[in-house]
Amino acid sequence: MTKQHRVAIFASGSGSNAENIIEYFRKNRAEVSFPIILCNNPKAYVFERAKKLNVPCESFTRDAFNSGEVTARLKALDIDFIVLAGFLWKIPEEMIAAFPDAIINIHPALLPKYGGKGMYGDNVHKAVVEAGEKESGITIHYVNEHYDSGSIIFQAKCEVLPGDDYHQVAEKVHALEYAHFPQVIDSLLK
Numbered sequence: 238m239t240k241q242h243r244v245a246i247f248a249s250g251s252g253s254n255a256e257n258i259i260e261y262f263r264k265n266r267a268e269v270s271f272p273i274i275l276c277n278n279p280k281a282y283v284f285e286r287a288k289k290l291n292v293p294c295e296s297f298t299r300d301a302f303n304s305g306e307v308t309a310r311l312k313a314l315d316i317d318f319i320v321l322a323g324f325l326w327k328i329p330e331e332m333i334a335a336f337p338d339a340i341i342n343i344h345p346a347l348l349p350k351y352g353g354k355g356m357y358g359d360n361v362h363k364a365v366v367e368a369g370e371k372e373s374g375i376t377i378h379y380v381n382e383h384y385d386s387g388s389i390i391f392q393a394k395c396e397v398l399p400g401d402d403y404h405q406v407a408e409k410v411h412a413l414e415y416a417h418f419p420q421v422i423d424s425l426l427k
Contacts, residue, residue: 242269242426245316247324248276252283254322254343254414259290261419269426272314275307277326299326308332320422321380325357330382340380341425343418345410347392348376352385362403362410370397373406375413377421391421
């Protein structure tokens with residue numbers, strides 16, 4: 238019998254990766270469900286995407302996140318896997334302990350380069366271009382108590398051409414995210 242998985246997605250912004258992941262699983266693995274999307278920004282566009290996908294989407298405060306309230310909500314929903322898809326806050330240690338080896342993140346660079354506090358979104362792409370890097374990419378990794386330092390699961394690379402600005406690098410990195418993130422999650426959900 239195929240194992241059922243209940244996956245929560247955390248997002249902070251537009252939710253394009255969340256949408257891509259949910260659509261992938263709806264087409265490929267019906268035993269993987271998404272009971273909730275959680276967001277720390279009540280004005281984020283992910284709420285519109287969630288409505289379109291017919292997936293409940295809830296916002297929460299930093300206090301609720303750090304007090305264990307969000308972890309309790311995940312437990313009440315019988316969540317067994319968590320995907321951070323453009324989520325910007327550091328995960329509390331009690332949540333990591335409650336979901337051991339079951340929280341993953343995608344980072345828009347080739348870790349360990351360009352990781353850590355403040356390294357997200359365009360900040361990463363600007364740093365890559367300013368440093369004159371010849372390549373960038375994505376890193377999918379397990380989440381631990383430090384920003385962007387959990388065990389690496391998967392990396393994919395893209396070329397950074399001499400004339401590329403950070404917008405062009407961002408486009409290449411987003412293409413890698415959409416192409417690989419759902420499949421990597423799929424491979425982890427046995």
